[in-house]
Amino acid sequence: MSLTGLCQVCEAATADHACDRCGRAVCDDHWNGSARACSACDAGRS
Template identity: 80%
Template structure:
């Protein structure tokens, strides 16, 4: 688990979170603190 890198959604910002549901590394912009999941997962389950 030494891969720190870019957000796997926008690929522009540094990932600071990892989604438990899909395993993606995502940046703050693509992290939903309320749902505790990435925005891709949140969008799929409104």
């Protein structure tokens, strides 16, 4: 899976991670490494 392109949350930074839950490519700022999820998915969990 290619990770080239922009973060699909902020669309302002280069995406460095792929969310295991939704598959979105996200930047460091929108990645929760401990949850292995993007900030959008992590916000949906308590």
